[in-house]
Amino acid sequence: MKKLYAVIGDPIGHSMSPVMHNDLFSYYQIDGHYMPFLVKAEQLEDAVRGLKAIGIGGFNVTVPHKSGIIPFLDGVDELAADIGAVNTVVNEDGKLIGYNTDGPGFLQGLMNELPSIEGKNILVIGAGGAARAIYFTLAKERAVEIDIANRTVSKAESLIDDCPYQSSSIALSLEDAGKNMEKYDLIVQTTMIGMAPKTMECPLDLSVIKHQALVCDIIYNPLQTKFLQEAEHKGARIQNGIEMFVYQGALAFEKWTGIFPDVKRMRNMVLKQLGGSTC
Template sequence: MKINSKTKIYGLVGHPLEHTASPAMHNAAFRALGLNAVYLVFDIDPMVFEDAIKGLKALKVCGFNVTIPYKERIIPLLTHLDSSAAKVGAVNTVKLDDSLLKGYNTDVIGFLTPLLELDLKLDEITALILGAGGAAKACVKALLDAGCREVFVLNRSLERALNLLKQHNNTKLNVGPLNEESLKEALSRARLVVNTTPVGMYPNVDESIIPKNLLRRDLIVYDLVYRPVETRLIKEAKEAGATTISGYKMLLEQAAESFRIWTGLEPPKDAMLKALKLELGVEDVG
């Protein structure tokens, strides 16, 4: 692709960003559709975050994704907040439109799409979500909107989990502290368990947020970590006979939805998936 004065700029805002796979997917999508656009990485120091966003606006960047630790911090800087993002309380996609910063959350559809492919009856399922950050907020909204029977959220900081409870005011949602006892109790009642924490992410690949002895054959284990593709949690869940969903699937789906928002075009998901496989260094990501 030839870079020139008319090249549209998109990117990812977060910190740190050494191992992101987003540029590979989006640049593959631009190439597949012959668009004069490029997707870059903006690793922004927390001390200058607000100034950096002003800079992206001044440079007329067309849109950007937002990841850890800025999914909530970006909200006061926006001029428009999509209703879904407002309900979640976190933004992962921003579109610049006539100097306006419009915030969206594509994590909701990104998370839910791989689950729906399993043809589950969510109204008969109790779900356990580990973590209470921006990604967890999207998962909670997705599951409650889809009619999940009951949703438990466990987090090391109980205060953050309680904020989720206040935010949704839904009798199907319960929260608690994340410790050995509460994890064992919640898992005994859950069919679906979702890890939204960075536990098990590269380079700490030997870590798992759930002890192997608590994993069961009837569980659906969904780990949002995508690097490595097969985390220790996913590996041990497979060994226990559980159904597993790797984080790359959510990554692909949320990226595709961001692409739709930015361009108004249908994303070339086959090209995006191929690029994702190459970036992750695997022939088959399941």
Template structure:
């Protein structure tokens, strides 16, 4: 009987329980996935100690605690150490070990949708934004050995900091958002990683798509709305697109694999999750 859960704030509308309960069913495992909301007014240390007493097999961590959980862990994998952010914790015989599944989850979703992209590593990739998600995605893509992964961001220093994670075989140029708009036709894959496009933030696309190549894959990690304005515009211009909910699903798949050692196929769950999101 697996005891799993999620900490963060706010999390009452999280899709994680639905996803992980479906993963348990697909793996034919018994278990439960519960929400453990920790408000900013709560004593975080006290809540973490209460969580330890529950002897969970594993739990996810979402904002604002991906960094705050680190001092309470016994160890972290290499990716989490590089990211200095943890979104998955596994209980290994009483020892809490932290992982970050975001980057690998994104790459898995991309590989499932567009396997042809991975046939040649000389593809040119542009990442828009330089936050935590961009950091994880950049690092995961460098592990695959892609030759050129450029970053466009309003603040150059943050982008330069991410570029330091690059491997010897990965070249990275840093652009402003305005410069990126002028170079879009050079890229095989463009990944929008900021909150721009969310229902509650700003629906206007981060870059102008006038120079977008129809052969390009346009990806957005925002999944509410399901098809952001930048994805709608890219699709109208003939480009291929990747919806944001797929990253959510595949990073959960990787977390589930860490907890249970099992990796259920989630391809059909993409459509189920779409239906859940459309019903919201």
């Protein structure tokens, strides 16, 4: 009998995780199947109880349940607890344990372009859930100069105050950050600004960006946002959100199966679904 795996969220029809993970189960000859489940907020506790009852192998959690699911789990690992969000759940001997692979997934994808973050000046744009996961992970990895820019500065300040890991961080408005972009070696855009269908929007001004800085945008639809286009035009290196998506999925797959999968295969599968190049 196939072991069941899943992703839960609302909405869920857009998720590319089922295609990606089912391809991996087939590739590694694992008798498993991954399914999407639409779960409303008021159904979350019942859904978790049901998944546990049927002996699910593990599942992913997407918006809006990453924080709300925590009280319904048997345990949460340290990083996920600090972030206050879970995106991966593992059935460990009948207990559902929550993890967060978003931040570590971003970091692993980042290492392909920037092998070390030591001594780098970093700017994170946004103060939502993705920013929190990435900021906490970078701070835990001893990246000590990490500023946060957000439309509402008080939210950036709260994010800095919440971080349990030591770093030197300043909360900035988007306008003030745009005036000092030449300071940063790594810029990470975590908001939904520039996502389809509003693809002509850009979170801040890149006119004074440092040459050869690395600019990351966690959006992958479109594959190259206006923000990344402008950064590349100014001489920066760029990375879109596919790397984070693929690596967070790879880390989840590893937690479920003990196998760290072929990320190139995963990347090509995602690009194929998005209609982009697989070269």
